[in-house]
Structure formats: C-alpha cells, structure tokens
Amino acid sequence: MPSLEQKDQNIVFGLDIGTRNVVGTVGYMKDGKFFVIAQKSRGHETRAMLDGQIHDIGKVGATIRTIKNELETETDIHLTDVCIAAAGRVLRTVETSYEEMLDDTRSITDEDIYNLDSKAVEQAYQEFIKNNESDLKFYLVGYSVLHYYLNDYQIGNLEGHNGGKVKVELIATFLPDDVVDGLYKACERAELSVANLTLEPIAAIMVAIPEKFRLLNLALIDVGAGTSDICVTDGGTITAYGMIPAAGDNLTEAIARHCLVDFNTADKIKIDASTHETVTYTDIMGLDKTISKEEVDTSLKPLVDQMAEQVTKEIKRLNGDRPVSAVFVVGGGGCVKGYTEAIAKNMEISEERVALRGEEVMKDFEFLNAGDTARDSLMVTPLGICMSYYEDTNNFVFVSFNGAQTKIYDNGKLQIVDAAMQAAFPNEDLFPKRGQALKFTLNGEEKSVPGQPGESAVIMLNGKPADIHSKIRANDIIEVTPSTAGEPGELEIGSLAEFKSTFKVNVDGKEVMASRFATVDGEPQTSFYKIRPGDDVKILDYDTAEQIAKLLDIEITPDTLIMINNEEANADTPVYENFKVEFKSREDTIMDYYKDIPDADVVAMEQENEEAFENADEAVIADETQFDQEAMDEAVDSITPVKNILAHDLHVIVNGSPVTLHNKADYIFVDVFDYIDFDLSKPEGRGIVTMLNGGSPNYMQPIAEGDNIEVYWKK
CATH class of the missing domain: 3.10.20 (Ubiquitin-like (UB roll))
Incomplete structure (x- = not known):
C-alpha cells in the first residue's frame, strides 16, 4: 500500500539541524493543539557541522535522508516538504553609530528617524563586509536601537524635537547567504523542499514565550553545545539577537579535566549527573571511578557563574544597557544546577523571574505514541520549528x-x-x-x-x-x-545678520546710521552680491568715506575736501562708529579754519600785535627816510602768530571710556594725562602700567584717532 502524501494530510515535517544532532519531528495542528506523530534524532557521524554552519553538505544531507526515511517508515507518510531553522549562532551582529545634521528650524519626524536608522543599518552592513573581507550576500534579520542623541545629549525619543545634530547607536543583525544556501542544499540532497525557514531563537520563543507575553521586555537564552543564543522581546516583537561563545561544551570540557576522561565520557557524566546521585566511569588510566552529583555541581560552579555573568552582560547590552523583566532558559546546557540562580543575581531580578522552560509550556502539545519522549527544554526548539509553519512570517x-x-x-x-x-x-x-x-x-x-x-x-x-x-x-x-536633489544653497551678503547691523556716524553735524562694509576675498561688494562656494566674506566694523557719501547721495568731486575727525582724508579712508565726517568745498576750507579760532584768542593776538607795531613805528626817524633797523627787527619778532590752523580734536579710548583731546595738530602719549583723573604725585601701587593698543609705549610716542589706551597702577 503506497504512503500517504504529506500535503494531503496537512502534515508538518520539522528539522532541527544542530551542530551535534539532527532532530526530525512530524505532526499536525488541530483545534489549537499540535499533535506530535513521531520524532527521530540522529547524531552527525563526523564534524559535518561546526557552530551551526554546514561544512559538508553531502554528509548532512545523508543524515537528513536517514531521519526522513525512518519517519516515513514509522508514519507511512511520504515527506516532501520540510521546515528548518538557521542557528542563532550563525547570526552576525554589528554595533554601530551614525550621526547627521538636521534642519534646526523644523521638528524631527518619524521619517527622519527611520532615515537615520536606515543609514546606520546600511553603515553596519558595510562595516561587516569590510571586517569579514567577504563577497557573500547577507540578509538583514532585524536591528535594535540602543540610544538616540540630540546635540550630544542622550534622549529617549527624537520625534517632535527641533533638529540639530542627531545620532543613533544600534545593533543590526544579519544572516549570511551561505548558511541559508547550505541548509537548502542539504535538504535538497534528501529530496525535500524547504517550506519555511525561521531562526532557532524565534522557534524557541514560539514555544517558550506565548505571543500574549511578548509585549513584555523579556529575554530567551538557548544554551546549546557551543554557544548560548539570546533574543530579546519588547512591544510584541523581537528587538535584538545576540550570542556568547560559552555553553554546554564548556561544561563538558571542565568535567573532562576534573575527571581525567575524554570528551564523550565527560558529556555522559554531565547528562547522567543531572538525574542520578552518583555516576560511575572509567578514566584515561583505565581506573573505575565514581563521582557524586554534588561533586560535579561543585566543580562546575565557577564556570556556571562565569557563563551567567557573560550572558547577562550581553542581554543588558542588547536591551539598551538595562535589565529585562524576566528571563527564560531552554537547551540542555541551561539545566545545570545554579545557572538560573546566577542569571537572576547578575540581572538583579528575583529568582522566580528566571525560569527553565520545559514541560510547563507544552500544554498545547500532544505526543502520540510518544513512548519515553521527555517533555523538557531540549524539545522546545524542534517543536517551535514545526509551529513556525503556521505563522505567516519568518521565511524567505x-x-x-x-x-x-x-x-x-x-x-x-x-x-x-x-x-x-x-x-x-x-x-x-x-x-x-x-x-x-x-x-x-x-x-x-x-x-x-x-x-x-x-x-x-x-x-x-x-x-x-x-x-x-x-x-x-x-x-x-x-x-x-529615485528621489531628486533640490536647488543648491544660496545667500546674498545683505541677508547676513552681521551685515544688517548698523553704527552711528556724525556727518556734517548730523547723526547718521551707517551700514557695515563687506568684502569678498579682499574686494568690496554690495549687499546684493550672491555668495559663492569657498568665498572668504568679511563684514568689517567700518565704512569708507565714499560709502558714507553714497548713503547720503553726496557727490564727491575733485573739489570736494573730505575731513574725518578734523583731518583731511581720502574717499577710501575708514569711518568707524562715532567718527565725525565732513564733506566741504576746498575754496571754503581756509576760511572755515579761521572761523574756528575762538574770538577771545583773536582779540588777544590783535592787541599784542598792535603794541608790537607801535614799537616798530617809534623806530622810524623823523624825516621818514631812515629808521632803526635793530628796533624794527625786535618789534617784528614780538608779533604773535595766528593760531595753527591744523589744530584739531583727537578721540581716543582711555581705560574703556572715550576721551577727547583739544587744540593740537599733533598729540603724544603724555598729553593724555591732561584729560584723565590720574594723580602721579600720589602713588597707589608699585608702578604705573601704560598700554597703547596692546603694546608698551614711551611717553613721547605719537597717538592717533581711535587708539585704545590703558593707564593704571600696578598692584
């Protein structure tokens, strides 16, 4: 009688292809329960698989074919499709950070955040390829955000904040294509088509953590032979995957060293000690020995504590540097005494929140013809692989x-x-x-x-x-x-806030607000100049006399005399804040200077000069043909000259305050003391400190308009 077809019977065939063993499970779902019809397990005859990755496709394919044949014989069902899982240990995780500048004039949106995350994931992928020097293709399985930053400050949620420098730190998880390809080809060697591929941590979670609990922040640890695989859930989804290279084989090796036996004997001691008070074995010297369960546990305790510390540290890292609410443990390595207690201690949660998952999560599983099948944590992943078939997810x-x-x-x-x-x-x-x-x-x-x-x-x-x-x-x-690029950035000088600021100037006796003076690469430019890439723009704190004239519609001609702070200047002479500017006709210049001489001074000079001329007159002899030359020379010498027309005021800053010096054509540093309250005869310190524009002057050094002067006693 021919075998029944798998599809006609709606039968699920699941394979847990592990590093040490391959477990095949056949069953079906009915009324919310999964019925296990048959289950077979077989170890690899050689090291055909290492760390969850197939190294010899032919030998793994042969093992799969053997299990398939045994299950077909037992169930009388022709198996054609299979569900498989990629081991958590073959996942590649990359931790990276990415930052960029966002427009600080608008709020950050969900799209901005997703864009930031995507760029970080892409960067993680490139880093992974670079470090592994591989041309293989990788599939993004998922990523978990560790931290967001705004302007270098850690922040819980970027959305709604104004832009600036944003940064994300995340862990991205990738599955290498050669692992997937190897699993598919090994199944093909056994004439099986892959109906569903999931990840072992996800398969374990489907059994160990029911969907209604996945809204909680939980962690699952699958303690296998070579590695302890981790996944973290939060908000109804798996947020991160991880792994530490320490698991059951490390415990076996410790027993081998303690008992002086080979690896396989040590593995048997480890398994037997979990259910028996004493275990008998033969060491490499051929001596028969007996070891108690208590001695095995005591010898393993330091390593168990170390493994628990490592896995807890990794869980916290994957969970954003914080503990999870509860931890579930599956896999044979997790059954060792003291492991769950050590996890609770390191996670800083109560022991009741760290549990080994086994029979208590298998209430929805019925084992038909189960015989001696143990409903323990070793069964979680094989059953989860079958259950994943009924989820419309976790597949390629x-x-x-x-x-x-x-x-x-x-x-x-x-x-x-x-x-x-x-x-x-x-x-x-x-x-x-x-x-x-x-x-x-x-x-x-x-x-x-x-x-x-x-x-x-x-x-x-x-x-x-x-x-x-x-x-x-x-x-x-x-x-x-593809999206398109917008117009390049542009800006006129007149739009610069620095250029818009003004300063006060006295022009022909009236206060005028003048704008700043701009240059680009040393050349003067107007406010309408469009800045180009690489331009060196300077907004100076002065205008030129010519710019002041243009501002007031004053025409500068060859006859125009420009006076700045009572000194003759040129059209390009700088005009600073509070400077005095005059635009005059040269014909009126001399008269203007004379008009500036105080009346009292003119009267005094006229009186003195009249007396001098009277003395000169007396020197003339009566017949007016001869005169006393010596007396005339003395009289002329006594005539007082007219006041110097080049005399002007000088404006300087002394100790931070403006000071105006008067009625000299040239000024020297010592002149300042006539205008400040500084008594040299009453010392108030060890000495006098004098500064001129940041330097040390001598008292006879000339000073100029706008100079910055400091005079104080040295304490």
Missing part, C-alpha cells in the same frame, strides 16, 4: 524590485524600505535630497547654507502609489523612481 520570500527578483527575509513586518536595502538600492535615493550646501567663511568662521529639499522618490506597489513604510508580501511588485 521573493519580491520584484525595479524588475529584479529579490530574496528577502520576512520577519513579519516587511516594508518597502527593507526590500530596497536588500536590493542594494541607494538609501539616499529613497528620501528627498537637498541641493548642495553653500559653504563659505564669514569673518574667519566656517558657514554653511543648506540646499533646498528635492522631490521624494515615487514608489509604486503592485501598480498603486505607496511609500517607504508600505507593508509588502511575497511576490509583490515594487517600482521606485
């Missing part, structure tokens, strides 16, 4: 992305952006691209004006408009037209 699916078939790992929350990443579509082509930033220097400081945003990518999903967050399923058709 194909989608069409811009006309190319793309294989992608379906973690149950696939979006178009995930397909784009797997298809190596440039991340920057998904989001609006800003035009090139305008970069220049302003008064020696680097400045940047962002470009304008471009158009978003045009995304079509199965012929309908969509966005990067649209959910996708197997065989979806995705078409993406």
Whole structure:
C-alpha cells in the first residue's frame, strides 16, 4: 500500500539541524493543539557541522535522508516538504553609530528617524563586509536601537524635537547567504523542499514565550553545545539577537579535566549527573571511578557563574544597557544546577523571574505514541520549528524590485524600505535630497547654507502609489523612481545678520546710521552680491568715506575736501562708529579754519600785535627816510602768530571710556594725562602700567584717532 502524501494530510515535517544532532519531528495542528506523530534524532557521524554552519553538505544531507526515511517508515507518510531553522549562532551582529545634521528650524519626524536608522543599518552592513573581507550576500534579520542623541545629549525619543545634530547607536543583525544556501542544499540532497525557514531563537520563543507575553521586555537564552543564543522581546516583537561563545561544551570540557576522561565520557557524566546521585566511569588510566552529583555541581560552579555573568552582560547590552523583566532558559546546557540562580543575581531580578522552560509550556502539545519522549527544554526548539509553519512570517520570500527578483527575509513586518536595502538600492535615493550646501567663511568662521529639499522618490506597489513604510508580501511588485536633489544653497551678503547691523556716524553735524562694509576675498561688494562656494566674506566694523557719501547721495568731486575727525582724508579712508565726517568745498576750507579760532584768542593776538607795531613805528626817524633797523627787527619778532590752523580734536579710548583731546595738530602719549583723573604725585601701587593698543609705549610716542589706551597702577 503506497504512503500517504504529506500535503494531503496537512502534515508538518520539522528539522532541527544542530551542530551535534539532527532532530526530525512530524505532526499536525488541530483545534489549537499540535499533535506530535513521531520524532527521530540522529547524531552527525563526523564534524559535518561546526557552530551551526554546514561544512559538508553531502554528509548532512545523508543524515537528513536517514531521519526522513525512518519517519516515513514509522508514519507511512511520504515527506516532501520540510521546515528548518538557521542557528542563532550563525547570526552576525554589528554595533554601530551614525550621526547627521538636521534642519534646526523644523521638528524631527518619524521619517527622519527611520532615515537615520536606515543609514546606520546600511553603515553596519558595510562595516561587516569590510571586517569579514567577504563577497557573500547577507540578509538583514532585524536591528535594535540602543540610544538616540540630540546635540550630544542622550534622549529617549527624537520625534517632535527641533533638529540639530542627531545620532543613533544600534545593533543590526544579519544572516549570511551561505548558511541559508547550505541548509537548502542539504535538504535538497534528501529530496525535500524547504517550506519555511525561521531562526532557532524565534522557534524557541514560539514555544517558550506565548505571543500574549511578548509585549513584555523579556529575554530567551538557548544554551546549546557551543554557544548560548539570546533574543530579546519588547512591544510584541523581537528587538535584538545576540550570542556568547560559552555553553554546554564548556561544561563538558571542565568535567573532562576534573575527571581525567575524554570528551564523550565527560558529556555522559554531565547528562547522567543531572538525574542520578552518583555516576560511575572509567578514566584515561583505565581506573573505575565514581563521582557524586554534588561533586560535579561543585566543580562546575565557577564556570556556571562565569557563563551567567557573560550572558547577562550581553542581554543588558542588547536591551539598551538595562535589565529585562524576566528571563527564560531552554537547551540542555541551561539545566545545570545554579545557572538560573546566577542569571537572576547578575540581572538583579528575583529568582522566580528566571525560569527553565520545559514541560510547563507544552500544554498545547500532544505526543502520540510518544513512548519515553521527555517533555523538557531540549524539545522546545524542534517543536517551535514545526509551529513556525503556521505563522505567516519568518521565511524567505521573493519580491520584484525595479524588475529584479529579490530574496528577502520576512520577519513579519516587511516594508518597502527593507526590500530596497536588500536590493542594494541607494538609501539616499529613497528620501528627498537637498541641493548642495553653500559653504563659505564669514569673518574667519566656517558657514554653511543648506540646499533646498528635492522631490521624494515615487514608489509604486503592485501598480498603486505607496511609500517607504508600505507593508509588502511575497511576490509583490515594487517600482521606485529615485528621489531628486533640490536647488543648491544660496545667500546674498545683505541677508547676513552681521551685515544688517548698523553704527552711528556724525556727518556734517548730523547723526547718521551707517551700514557695515563687506568684502569678498579682499574686494568690496554690495549687499546684493550672491555668495559663492569657498568665498572668504568679511563684514568689517567700518565704512569708507565714499560709502558714507553714497548713503547720503553726496557727490564727491575733485573739489570736494573730505575731513574725518578734523583731518583731511581720502574717499577710501575708514569711518568707524562715532567718527565725525565732513564733506566741504576746498575754496571754503581756509576760511572755515579761521572761523574756528575762538574770538577771545583773536582779540588777544590783535592787541599784542598792535603794541608790537607801535614799537616798530617809534623806530622810524623823523624825516621818514631812515629808521632803526635793530628796533624794527625786535618789534617784528614780538608779533604773535595766528593760531595753527591744523589744530584739531583727537578721540581716543582711555581705560574703556572715550576721551577727547583739544587744540593740537599733533598729540603724544603724555598729553593724555591732561584729560584723565590720574594723580602721579600720589602713588597707589608699585608702578604705573601704560598700554597703547596692546603694546608698551614711551611717553613721547605719537597717538592717533581711535587708539585704545590703558593707564593704571600696578598692584
């Protein structure tokens, strides 16, 4: 009688392809329960698998075929399709950080955050490829955000805050294509098609942590032979995967050293000691020995504590440097005495919140013809692989992305952006691209004006408009037209806040508010000048006399005499704040100077000169043909000259305050003491400190308009 077909019977065939053993399970789901029809286990005859990765496809395929044949014989069902799982230890995790500048004039959106995360994941992928020097393809399984930062401060949620420097630290998890390929090919050697592929940590969670509990922040530890695989849940989903290279084999090796036996004998001692008070064995010297369960536990305790400390540290790291609420342990290595207690101690949670999962989570499983099948933690992952078949997730699916078939790992929350990443579509082509930033220097400081945003990518999903967050399923058709770049950044000098500021100048006796003076690469420019990339812009704290004239519509001609602070100047002479500027005709200049001489001084000089001339008259002899030359010379010498027309006021800053000096054509440093309250005859310190524009002057040193002077006693 021919075997019944698997599909006709709605039978699930699950394979747990481990490093040491392959476990095959056949069963079916009915009324919310999973019925196990048969189960077979067989160890690898050679080291065909190492650390969860197939090294000899032919030998692993042969082991799978043997288990398949045994199950077909026992169940009388022709098995054609199989569910498998990739070991958690083959997952590759990369921790990375990525930062960028966002416009600080607008609020951060969900799309900004997703863009930041995506760029970080892409960077993690590139770092992984670089460090592994591999051309293999990798599938993004998931990522977990550790921390966000805004302007270098850690923050819980970026959304809604104004932009600035944003940063994300995350862990991205990848599955190498050669692992997937090896599993598929090994199954093909046994004439089996892969109906579903999941990850071992996910399969374990399906049994150990029911879906209703996955909203909680929990951790699952699968303690296998070579590694302890970790996954963390929160908010109804798996948020992170991890692994430490310490597990059951480490315990076996410790027993081998303690008992002086080979690895296989030590492994048997470890297993037997978990259920017997004493274990008898033969050591390498051929001597028969007996060891108690208590002695085995005591010898393993330091290593158990060390493993617990390592795995707890990794869980906290994956969970954003904080403990989880509870921990579940599966796998043979987790059954060792003291392991769960050590986990609780290191996690700083109560012991009752760390539990070994076994029979208590198998209430929805019925074992038909089970015989001596043990419902312990070793059964969790094989049963979870079968259960994953009934979830419409955790499998590889194909989608069409811009006309190319793309294989992608379906973690149950696939979006178009995930397909784009797997298809190596440039991340920057998904989001609006800003035009090139305008970069220049302003008064020696680097400045940047962002470009304008471009158009978003045009995304079509199965012929309908969509966005990067649209959910996708197997065989979806995705078409993406890349986003465009906006116009480059631009700015006129007149828009600079530094240029808009004004200062006060006295022009022809009236106060005028003057604008700043701008140069680009040393050349004067107007407010309408458009700044170009690389320009060296300087906003000076003065205008020229010519600019002041233009501001007031004063025409400068060859006959115009420009006076700045009572001194003749040129059109390009700088005019600073509070300077006095005059525009005059040269014909009126001499008369203007004479008019500035005080009346009292003129009268005094006239009186003195009249007396001198009278004395000269007396020197003339009576007949007016001769005169006393010596007396005349003395009289002329006594005539007082007219006041120096070059005398002017000088404005300086003394000890931070403005001071005006009067009625001299030239001024020297010592003149300042006539205008300040500083008594040299009454010392108030060890000596006098004098400074001129930051230097040390001598008292006869000339001073000029606008000089900065300091005079004080040295304490």
